[in-house]
Amino acid sequence: SQVDAMPSFNFLSLQFLLLLLKFRLIRSEYSPIPCTDFSTCTSGFFCNLDNSHSGFCQSCVDSDACKGLTLSEAGAKNCVSSCKTCSDVGTDCSQGSFCKFVNGSSGFCFAEELRETCSELAPCARNGYFCDFESQVGDRLEGLCRICSIGNDCFRQGLPEHGVASCTESCSDQCFSGLYSKMFVNGTFYSNNVDIPYCANPKNNDVISTEKCTNAMPTGRYYLNASGQLVDCGLGLQNCADADGAICLIQRGKNSILEKLQACENENGIGAIIYNNETSNFMQWPEENTTVPSVGISGEGGDILLNHFLGVPVEIMIWDYAYAGVTGFNECRCSENVSCANGQFCNYNYDVYGYCENCANGSQKVKAMHCLFSGLSQKGAKTCADKCDVESISFPTCKFCPKEISVDNFHLGGRPNCDFCPNDDMKYPDRNIRMYDNIPCWNIDRFYNDYQIDSDSTNCKIAHLMNYICGCSGTGYVGANSERKKALLAWLPRISASLSIMGSSYIIIDISRSKELRIKLINQILVGLSVFDFIGSMAYALTTLPIYKEDFVYGALGNKQTCIAQGFFIQIGTISALLNVSLSMYYLGRLKYSWGRHEMKKIKIFLFAAPILVGLVFAGAGIPFYDNMFLWCNNSAKWWPEIPIILALIAASTIMFTLYRHVSKEEKVMIMYRRGSINSLDSMSNSVMWESAWYLLSLYCTWTPYLVLQYLWASEKAYFAYNLATVAGILVPLQGFWNFCNYMRKKMKLIGYDVIYEMNLSIKSFSEMNWSR
Structure with missing residues (x-):
C-alpha cells in the first residue's frame, strides 16, 4: 500500500508545482500593492486596511457596493470615502474635487489640489508624484500629476508609454532587498522572497513564488520559525480546536487578521497561513500583538492547501534580514539593522521599524522643524536629528520665548509629561502661536503629547503661558483665567496712566x-x-x-x-x-x-x-x-x-x-x-x-x-x-x-500751609521752654 500511495502523492506534488507555475505567470496581473492609513493608493483604488492601519490596494467599486465586500470596518469606511463615483452624465463631485475618468466616461472623485497639470517641460514639482501624459496638445505631451501608488504598478495602470516612463522614474527607489521568508509543504518548496512589487526594478531571481511574507519586524535576526501539521481553521472567527501544535490554515474575511491569528494562538497554534478570499495574492503585514508567525497567500493557493495538504507537515521560516519596501512616496522600510541611504533617516513610525525619509533641505532651522514638528515618533525625531546633523531649534532670547528645543529635552526627570492643553479643551487648533515661529496649536499640542517633555521645564511653563491662544483653559495669560481678569489687566493701568497724564500736565x-x-x-x-x-x-x-x-x-x-x-x-x-x-x-x-x-x-x-x-x-x-x-x-x-x-x-x-x-x-x-x-x-x-x-x-x-x-x-x-x-x-x-x-x-505749604507750619513750630518751641524749666 505504501508503494501504491507514492505515485498518488507524486501526482499531487506535480499538479501543485504546475499550479504554482501558473500563479507565477499571472503574478504581474494580480500582485497586491501594500498601503497604510497614511499612504494613498493610486487612482481607482482604495486601501482595504485589513490590519487596522495597513493593508493592500483594491480596485474601487461603487461606494454603495463597499458594504458588500468582505472588508474590515476601517477598510469599508476607506472604500466609501475613496470610491465616490462620477460620470459625464451625472453624480457630480462635491465642491473642491473633480472627476478623474478611469473608465472612459466614468471614474472617481479626487481632491482638487491633486489636479496639477504637467508636461515634458514642466514636470510635477511635488515629491511622490508623476505625470501621466494622457493628453497631447499639438506636438506637446501633457497630463495630470498623479500620486505614486504603493509599489511597482507603473505597468498596470493603463498608462501611455511616456506615463509609464515618468512613473518608473519618479516612483522608484533602490531599496535593500531581503526579507527572506520560506514556506515548505511536506518538504516541497512553496514560497520564497520576491522583489516585486516592492522595488521598481525587480531582480529576476524568483524561482517559484506567488507572494512575499511580511509578518516580521526589521530587527536583523532570525525572527519567526514554526513547523507542524496543517489544520483547517475556517475563517478564524472562533478559537481553532485542532490548532494545538499545528499550523492554522485560515481564510481571509469577516474579522481582522489579528483576530484570526489570536484564534490560532489561543489554542496553542504555532503558525498560520492566511489565504485570500479572492483569486489574487494576499500579503500579510506585521502583527505586533501576537507571536504566531504567518504568511499570506492567494485564494487559489489556499484552495490547493485546503483540498490536498491538510495534515501534511508545513514549515514557516521568516528572516528579517534587510526588508525594505517602497511606498508611494519613495520610502524604504528601515530599522536599527536596516539603514537608510545617506541624507535619509528612519522615521520609526511603527516603533521598531519605519520608513526612510529624506532630510529636509534648507537651513538648520528648517531641518530642525522637520525633525521635531512633523509628527515623527520620539525615536524617529532623535534619529532624524542624528542623521540630518540637526542640533536644535533656537528662538529669540526673551522673557516669554521658548527655550532652545532639541532631542536632548526628551526626558522627564521623574516628573510627569508636559500636557500642552491639560483639560483637553482646545477650541482653536488652527491658530498659530507667534512666539513659536507661527507653529499651529495642533502641532504644538502634538509635540508635547508625543515627546517626553518635563512638566517642570521652562518650555512646558511657557507652553502653558501661551496655550490661551489655542483656547485652552487654565493658568495661561499670566494667570488671567477669565475674561474679567483679562479686562482688569488692561483697564486698571489705563486709569493709573490717566492720573499721571493729568498730574504731569498740571x-x-x-x-x-x-x-x-x-x-x-x-x-x-x-x-x-x-x-x-x-x-x-x-x-x-x-x-x-x-x-x-x-x-x-x-x-x-x-x-x-x-x-x-x-x-x-x-x-x-x-x-x-x-x-x-x-x-x-x-x-x-x-x-x-x-x-x-x-x-x-x-x-x-x-x-x-x-x-x-x-x-x-x-x-x-x-x-x-x-x-x-x-x-x-x-x-x-x-x-x-x-x-x-x-x-x-x-x-x-x-x-x-x-x-x-x-x-x-x-x-x-x-x-x-x-x-x-x-x-x-x-x-x-x-x-x-x-x-x-x-x-x-x-x-x-x-x-x-x-x-x-x-x-x-x-x-x-x-x-x-x-x-x-x-x-x-x-x-x-x-x-x-x-x-x-x-x-x-x-x-500748599507756600500759599498758606506755612502759617499752620509756623504755628506748629511755636507750640513746639513753647512746650520745650516750659519743659526745660
Missing part, C-alpha cells in the same frame, strides 16, 4: 506760566521729569491696544510696528526716573555743599544731558526686543532693560542716605554750640530733606513691584502671578501722579 503748565518759577533749576528739572513721564504715561495708557493682534491678547489690535512704537515710548518715559536722580543731586548740592545759582549753573547741563542720553541709548537698543508683555509692549529681553531704573534707585538712595547723614551731623553740632538756632535749622534741613525723600519714595512706589515682576520673569518664574502683574501694572504708570502730589504739597 506741573508743566503751572511752572511754564510763571517766569519766577521757570528760572529756578529745581522747577526746570521737574518740568523735564514731567515731560518724559507724560510721554511714558501716554504709551502706558494704550496698554494692550498696540500688541500684535495675532497674539489674541484682550483688546489687542496692533502689529509689529505699533508694538515697537509703544515699547520705544515707554522706554523714553523711563528718563523721568533718571531725572529723579538729578533732582536728588540738586537737593544734595543745595543742602550739603551750599551751592548757589552759579554752582548749579555749572552742573545744569549734566543734570539734563546724562539722563536723557542714557534713556535714548536704552530706548534705541531695545528696538529689536520690543514685544508682547501681556500688559503692553515693552522690552522683552532678559535683565538689561531694567538696568537704568535699578541704577537710578541705587543712586537716588545713596544720595538720600548721604543727605540724611549730613543733616543729622549738622543737628548734633547745632545742639552743642548753637542751641538757640536749632529750631530754624531744624525747619530748613528737615524741609529740604523730606522734600527730597518724598520724590525718592514715589520712585520706589512706582518701580519696586514692576522690577520684582521683571526679575521673576527673567528668572523663568512667576509666569502665572496674576496678582503681582496686576499690582505692577497699576503702579508703574503712576510716577507722574506721585510727583503731582509732592508738587502740590510744596505749593
